[in-house]
Amino acid sequence: MTTLMDDELLPIQPPPPALDIPQEMILAIAVGMEDPQEIAARYGFENTRWTSLQQWKPFNDAVAKQKAELEQNGVTFRIKAKALTEDVFEDAYKIARSNDATLLQKLEFIKLGAKLGDMEPKANAQIAAGPGFSITINLADTAKKTIDIPAVEEVKQVPQSKQKKLKNE
Numbered sequence: 001m002t003t004l005m006d007d008e009l010l011p012i013q014p015p016p017p018a019l020d021i022p023q024e025m026i027l028a029i030a031v032g033m034e035d036p037q038e039i040a041a042r043y044g045f046e047n048t049r050w051t052s053l054q055q056w057k058p059f060n061d062a063v064a065k066q067k068a069e070l071e072q073n074g075v076t077f078r079i080k081a082k083a084l085t086e087d088v089f090e091d092a093y094k095i096a097r098s099n100d101a102t103l104l105q106k107l108e109f110i111k112l113g114a115k116l117g118d119m120e121p122k123a124n125a126q127i128a129a130g131p132g133f134s135i136t137i138n139l140a141d142t143a144k145k146t147i148d149i150p151a152v153e154e155v156k157q158v159p160q161s162k163q164k165k166l167k168n169e
Contacts, residue, residue, distance in 0.1 A: 021059060030066035031079055085116070 025043040029036045040050045053059050070076045095101055096109035114120050 021053070021062075026059075026062050026066050029063050030070055031076060032067070033079065033083065089116070 022043055025039060025045075028034065028039045036054075037050060040046070040053065045053055067076075092109060092112070096106050101109075
């Protein structure tokens with residue numbers, strides 16, 4: 001006895017073996033940036049071959065699964081945002097290069113270009129904190145004490161009462 005579910009798994013025309021469907025093609029179709037028929041044609045799936053593949057449930061499930069993963073991880077949004085940014089950036093570049101653009105507009109474009117091109121200076125935590133160092137003081141032949149002194153920015157003045165106490169130790 002054949003159930004409806006079994007019928008859905010059987011293709012109308014035999015599709016190409018699953019090994020012949022490149023994962024890159026499934027990914028490109030799932031991203032949705034291009035017409036699926038054009039993507040399929042690049043991978044050799046044209047006319048009846050593409051039509052039969054479109055009707056094959058395992059293929060459609062694979063595309064849907066890939067699409068869900070991309071959307072869940074935000075990949076689809078980032079890919080589309082990047083493509084939009086690149087398209088609009090070309091227009092902004094032409095405007096910024098025109099003689100009609102003000103100096104302020106050109107400077108804003110330079111800032112945007114530096115940010116998008118990852119050319120902004122990076123803050124270096126080690127430089128901000130300064131290098132640490134230590135001083136060894138020999139108070140007697142038998143005892144050595146090591147004092148760690150923090151970076152210059154963190155040194156505070158020691159009250160005189162504590163200075164006398166430190167001298168006596």
